[in-house]
Amino acid sequence: MLNAILSVALVLGTLTAIPSVLMAIRDSLYSIVLIDVLAISWLFVLWRGHFLSFSAKSWNFLFIVYGVGVFFLFKVGPVSQIYLMAVPVLTALLLGLRSAVFVLVLNAVTLISVGYAFDIDLQFDRYHDQPFLRWIIITLNFTFISSVITVSCAVLLRRLEESLRKQLQISLSLQEEQNSLKKANEELRLISAAVENLNDMVMITDNNLQEDGPHLVFVNKAFERSTGYSRAEAIGRNLEMLYGPNSDIHEVHRIRSAMSTRHAIRSEIISYTKSQEEFWLEVDIRPINDQQGKCTHYVAIERDITDRKKAELDIYRLAFFDVLTGLPNRRLLRDRMGVQLANAQRTGNYSAVLFIDLDHFKTINDARGHATGDLLLVEVASRLNQLLREVDTVARIGGDEFVVLVDSLDPHIEVAGKLALTIAEKIRHALSQDFILNGQVYSSSCSIGVSLMPKAVQKADDLLRESDTAMYRAKSAGRNQIAFFEGNMQIEVEQRLTLERDLAKALEQNELQMVMQAQVNKDAQAVGAELLMRWNSKTRGMVSPALFIPLAEESGLIVKIGDWVLSEACTILKRLHANGFQFPLSINVSPKQFRQKDFVEKVRSILEQHQVSGEYLIFEVTEGLFIDNLPETISRMNILADLGIRFSIDDFGTGYSSLNYLKRLPLYELKIDKSFVQDVPGDANGMAIVVSILSMAKQFGLKVVAEGVETIEQANYLIENDCDSMQGFLYSRPTAPDVWIANQVPSAA
Numbered sequence: 001m002l003n004a005i006l007s008v009a010l011v012l013g014t015l016t017a018i019p020s021v022l023m024a025i026r027d028s029l030y031s032i033v034l035i036d037v038l039a040i041s042w043l044f045v046l047w048r049g050h051f052l053s054f055s056a057k058s059w060n061f062l063f064i065v066y067g068v069g070v071f072f073l074f075k076v077g078p079v080s081q082i083y084l085m086a087v088p089v090l091t092a093l094l095l096g097l098r099s100a101v102f103v104l105v106l107n108a109v110t111l112i113s114v115g116y117a118f119d120i121d122l123q124f125d126r127y128h129d130q131p132f133l134r135w136i137i138i139t140l141n142f143t144f145i146s147s148v149i150t151v152s153c154a155v156l157l158r159r160l161e162e163s164l165r166k167q168l169q170i171s172l173s174l175q176e177e178q179n180s181l182k183k184a185n186e187e188l189r190l191i192s193a194a195v196e197n198l199n200d201m202v203m204i205t206d207n208n209l210q211e212d213g214p215h216l217v218f219v220n221k222a223f224e225r226s227t228g229y230s231r232a233e234a235i236g237r238n239l240e241m242l243y244g245p246n247s248d249i250h251e252v253h254r255i256r257s258a259m260s261t262r263h264a265i266r267s268e269i270i271s272y273t274k275s276q277e278e279f280w281l282e283v284d285i286r287p288i289n290d291q292q293g294k295c296t297h298y299v300a301i302e303r304d305i306t307d308r309k310k311a312e313l314d315i316y317r318l319a320f321f322d323v324l325t326g327l328p329n330r331r332l333l334r335d336r337m338g339v340q341l342a343n344a345q346r347t348g349n350y351s352a353v354l355f356i357d358l359d360h361f362k363t364i365n366d367a368r369g370h371a372t373g374d375l376l377l378v379e380v381a382s383r384l385n386q387l388l389r390e391v392d393t394v395a396r397i398g399g400d401e402f403v404v405l406v407d408s409l410d411p412h413i414e415v416a417g418k419l420a421l422t423i424a425e426k427i428r429h430a431l432s433q434d435f436i437l438n439g440q441v442y443s444s445s446c447s448i449g450v451s452l453m454p455k456a457v458q459k460a461d462d463l464l465r466e467s468d469t470a471m472y473r474a475k476s477a478g479r480n481q482i483a484f485f486e487g488n489m490q491i492e493v494e495q496r497l498t499l500e501r502d503l504a505k506a507l508e509q510n511e512l513q514m515v516m517q518a519q520v521n522k523d524a525q526a527v528g529a530e531l532l533m534r535w536n537s538k539t540r541g542m543v544s545p546a547l548f549i550p551l552a553e554e555s556g557l558i559v560k561i562g563d564w565v566l567s568e569a570c571t572i573l574k575r576l577h578a579n580g581f582q583f584p585l586s587i588n589v590s591p592k593q594f595r596q597k598d599f600v601e602k603v604r605s606i607l608e609q610h611q612v613s614g615e616y617l618i619f620e621v622t623e624g625l626f627i628d629n630l631p632e633t634i635s636r637m638n639i640l641a642d643l644g645i646r647f648s649i650d651d652f653g654t655g656y657s658s659l660n661y662l663k664r665l666p667l668y669e670l671k672i673d674k675s676f677v678q679d680v681p682g683d684a685n686g687m688a689i690v691v692s693i694l695s696m697a698k699q700f701g702l703k704v705v706a707e708g709v710e711t712i713e714q715a716n717y718l719i720e721n722d723c724d725s726m727q728g729f730l731y732s733r734p735t736a737p738d739v740w741i742a743n744q745v746p747s748a749a
C-alpha cells in the first residue's frame with residue numbers, strides 16, 4: 001500500500017511541482033524550486049529504495065509532506081494547510097490512530113508556534129490586534145477539522161480492516177470446506193470404484209423390514225456376474241431373492257431375526273442364480289447407522305464358497321465313507337455306535353450290531369479277478385441297504401466285512417434278541433440268493449455275528465469286538481450261519497437253526513401233510529374247504545403251525561412249501577371230484593410266495609400238470625399283501641383271476657383295514673377272523689364288527705366265510721345276519737382229506 005501511495009505522490013507531486021517550479025523560477029523564488037526538487041527526489045529515493053523498513057519509509061514520507069507543509073506556511077501561506085491536514089490522515093492510514101494523534105498535536109503546535117511567532121498571513125482578517133487569540137482560533141479550527149477527518153479515516157480504515165479480516169476468514173473457511181469436500185469426493189469416487197470392482201458380491205438394502213423389505217438399493221458387478229441378475233432386475237427386490245428350495249430354512253430365519261434386531265450376522269447358505277443353479281454363499285450382513293446411531297441401511301458382502309464347500313464335502317466323504325460302496329466306513333460307524341450306545345443307555349431300548357463277513361470271498365477274487373470281487377461287494381452293499389430301514393446304519397469296515405447297526409429294537413433283551421435274529425436271518429437269506437455280475441451267476445453266503453447293546457461299561461470298540469467274535473464262531477460252525485455273542489441268545493439261534501433244517505428235511509421226507517376243514521352253508525352242507533398244513537415230525541412229534549410257518553416265511557422256505565401246497569391242493573381236488581365233491585378248496589398264499597417273479601407261471605404249470613381248473617381254487621391272502629406295490633399286486637391278481645382262481649382275504653379286519661383297496665381288487669370273498677366270531681352273540685363290539693363286515697361285503701358283492709365257529713349260538717347269529725358260510729369245530733375239525741371223504745360217502749353218494 002505504501003508503495004502505491006508513494007508512486008501516486010511521486011507522479012502527482014511531479015506534475016504539481018513542474019508548474020510550481022517554473023513559476024518559482026520566473027519569480028526568482030529559488031527556495032521553492034529547491035524544496036520541490038528536494039521533496040520529489042526524496043520521494044523517488046523512497047519509492048525505489050528497499051533498504052528501509054515500512055515504518056521508516058512511512059515516517060520519511062510523512063516528514064516530506066509535513067516539511068513541504070511547514071515550508072509553504074512560511075512561503076505561500078494558505079496552501080500549506082492542505083499539506084498539514086494530509087499528514088495526520090496519511091499517518092492514520094499508514095501507521096494507525098495513535099501516531100495520527102501525535103501528528104495532529106504536532107500540527108497544532110507547529111501552526112500556533114510558527115504562525116504566531118512569524119505572523120504568517122493566512123487570510124484570516126479578524127483579531128489582527130490580538131495575534132495570539134487569532135492563532136488559537138486558526139489552530140483550533142484547523143485541528144478540529146483535521147482531527148475529524150483523521151479520526152473518520154482511522155475508524156473507516158479499522159472497519160475496513162475488520163471486514164476485510166472477516167472476509168478473509170470466511171474465504172479461508174470456505175476454502176477449507178471446499179478442500180475437504182474435494183477430498184471427500186475423491187475418497188467417495190475411489191471407494192465406489194473399489195466396491196464396484198470388488199470380487200465379492202456387495203448388496204445394500206434399505207431398512208424397511210415391513211412389507212416385503214428390506215429392498216435392494218445397490219448391487220455391484222460381482223453380484224451381476226455371480227447371480228445372472230442385472231442391476232435393474234435386482235434393485236427394489238428383497239435380499240431373499242437368492243434363496244430357494246434347498247436353502248436351510250433355519251439359516252434364513254436366523255438372518256431375518258438378526259436383521260430385525262439390527263445385528264450383524266455371518267452365515268453360509270445355499271443360494272440360487274437366476275437360472276436356478278445352486279451355489280454356496282458366505283454371507284456377512286451388517287447394519288449401517290447414521291450419525292444419530294439410527295440404522296438406515298444394511299450392507300451384505302457375499303462370497304461364492306461353492307468350491308470350498310465341495311472340497312469340504314469331498315474331504316468328509318473320503319474321511320467317513322467307503323469309496324467303493326459309498327457306505328459309511330469304520331470311522332463313521334464308530335461315531336454312530338457311540339451315539340447309539342448313549343441313546344440305548346438313556347432309553348433302555350436294546351439295539352444290535354451285526355458283523356457280516358462274506359464266506360470264501362477270496363475264491364471269487366482269485367477265480368474272477370478283483371474287479372468282479374468289487375462288483376460283488378457293491379451288490380452286497382445295495383442288498384443290505386434295501387433290506388434295512390433308513391435309521392439303521394450299514395457300513396463297510398474292510399475287505400468283505402460289513403457291519404449293520406440296528407437301532408431301538410425293544411426294551412426287553414429276549415425280544416430284542418429275537419428281532420435281531422430275524423433281521424440277521426433276512427440278511428443271510430438275501431446274501432445267499434444268486435448274484436448276477438457282468439451277466440454271470442455267482443452264489444455266495446455270509447457268516448453273521450450278532451451282539452446286543454447296551455451292556456454295562458460297553459464302548460463302541462467292545463461292541464465291534466463282541467460281534468466280530470460271534471462272527472468267527474459262525475465261521476467255525478461251518479459258515480453261512482448266525483452266531484450271537486450273548487450265550488442265551490445263541491441257544492435260541494441254534495434251536496431255530498435246527499428247526500429250520502428239520503423243516504427243510506420235512507418237506508423232502510414227506511413229513512408235511514395237508515388237512516381239510518369244511519366250510520358249510522346255513523344248511524350245514526359243505527360248500528368249500530380250507531386246506532391247512534400239518535407237520536408231524538419223526539423226531540419232534542406234531543409241530544405247531546404257529547411255530548414253523550413264520551420260520552418258513554423268514555427263511556424263504558415258504559416258497560418251496562407253497563409250491564408243494566399248490567400241488568397237494570390239485571391232487572386233493574382231483575380226489576374230491578372223483579368222489580363227487582365239486583366245491584372249491586382254499587389254500588393260504590404268503591406274500592413272499594405271491595411276489596415271486598415266476599409265481600403266476602408256476603401256478604399255471606401246476607394246474608396244467610394236474611389237469612385241474614383254477615375255478616376250484618381260492619387263494620387266501622392277508623391284508624399285508626396290499627401294503628407294498630399295490631398296482632403290481634392287482635395286475636398279478638387279475639392274471640390269476642383269468643385262470644379262474646378266486647381270492648379271499650384271510651383274517652379280515654385284523655390288519656391293514658383300508659377299504660380303498662377293496663374296490664380295486666378282483667376279490668371273491670372275505671373271511672371274518674375267529675377272534676371276532678368268538679365274541680358273538682354276547683359282546684356288543686364283536687357283534688358290531690361282524691355285522692359291519694357282513695354289510696360291507698354285501699355292498700361290494702363279496703361272499704363271507706366266518707372262521708372259528710364253535711357254538712350253535714355263534715352259528716345262529718351268523719345265519720341270522722346272512723353270513724354265506726361257516727368254518728369251525730362246530731361243523732368239522734381239520735381232517736385228512738381221505739378221512740373226510742370217507743366220512744361223507746354215505747350222504748354224498
Ligand SMILES: Nc1nc2c(ncn2[C@@H]2O[C@H](COP(=O)(O)OP(=O)(O)OP(=O)(O)O)[C@@H](O)[C@H]2O)c(=O)[nH]1
Nearest residue numbers: 357358359360361362363365370373374398399400
Ligand atoms: N475285490 C476286492 N477284494 C478285497 C478288497 N479288500 C479286501 N479284499 C480281499 O477280500 C478277501 C478277504 O478274505 P477273507 O475274509 O479273509 O477270507 P474269505 O475268502 O472271505 O474266507 P472266509 O472269510 O474265511 O470265509 C481277501 O482276499 C482280500 O484280498 C476290495 O476292496 N476288493
